[in-house]
Amino acid sequence: MTARTQPHKRNTHHDIQDIALRLFVERGYEHTSMREIAEELHITKAALYYHFKTKEDILVTISAGLGGPVDELIAWGREQPRTLETKRELLRRYSEVLKGATPLFQIMQENQAALRALSIGRTLNDRVSTLSALMYEPDAPLRAQVRISDALLSVHFGAVSLHAIQGDPEEKRQALLESALETLESAAVAGL
Structure with missing residues (x-):
């Protein structure tokens, strides 16, 4: 068989993360079982456990993938002068990064009690504190x-809270960013 005629190879690891993320958003982290994730994927629980031992492992992997861009932003910010323009750019870039992480933040927001003791909550908190x-x-x-x-x-929590407002997601994100930048500008007037 040539590369062109080979059947599409399934990326089970990635599929598990996608299905779990969807179920965590729809049903809540606490109310989603490993069995339900396996059933959605049409695989056995044993096959699921081969890739991930726990729901937390799945969530940590999802978070790591989405957290990488935040870590890159932090590294970039550490190399920049501490100017108003750098702070504007940090907000712009953070807003852009959060665009892809909205489902994760929704899970974190809606499942705070269940996730409080998990490492993912501490990691997210550390990233936000560093930023x-x-x-x-x-x-x-x-x-x-x-x-x-x-x-x-505003940028951080707005990524989650704007889902309740009608409208185009990108327009809502841009409006939120504009508001956050205006608030940042008012900080400069207040003595930044």
């Missing part, structure tokens, strides 16, 4: 720091 540290100036007035926090959290 926050790149935005703040230790000697800035409190009012400026609060506005910077507002801008960052």
Whole structure:
């Protein structure tokens, strides 16, 4: 058989993540079992366990894939001067990164009690804290720091909360980013 006539090879590892993510969003993390994930994929539980031992393992793998771009953004931000333009760019890039991570943040938001003790929650918190540290100036007035926090959290939580608002997802994301950038600009006026 040549490469052109070979049947499409299934990427079970990736399929598991896609199905699990969909089920976690639809049913909730706590209310989705490994058996249900296996059934959706038309594989045995043993085959599922070959790839992932627990639901947490699946969620951690999904998070790692979506978290990589945030880690790259943090690395970029550490190399930049701490200017207003850098902070604007951090917000823009973070907004772009979150575009693909909305389902994960929705799971995190809606399943806080179940996920509180899992490593994924701590990892996400560490990433957001590190990104926050790149935005703040230790000697800035409190009012400026609060506005910077507002801008960052607006982009962060807006990725999840905007699903309740009607409209085009990209238009909503752009409107949210515009609002966050205006808040950041007000921080500069307040003494950034």
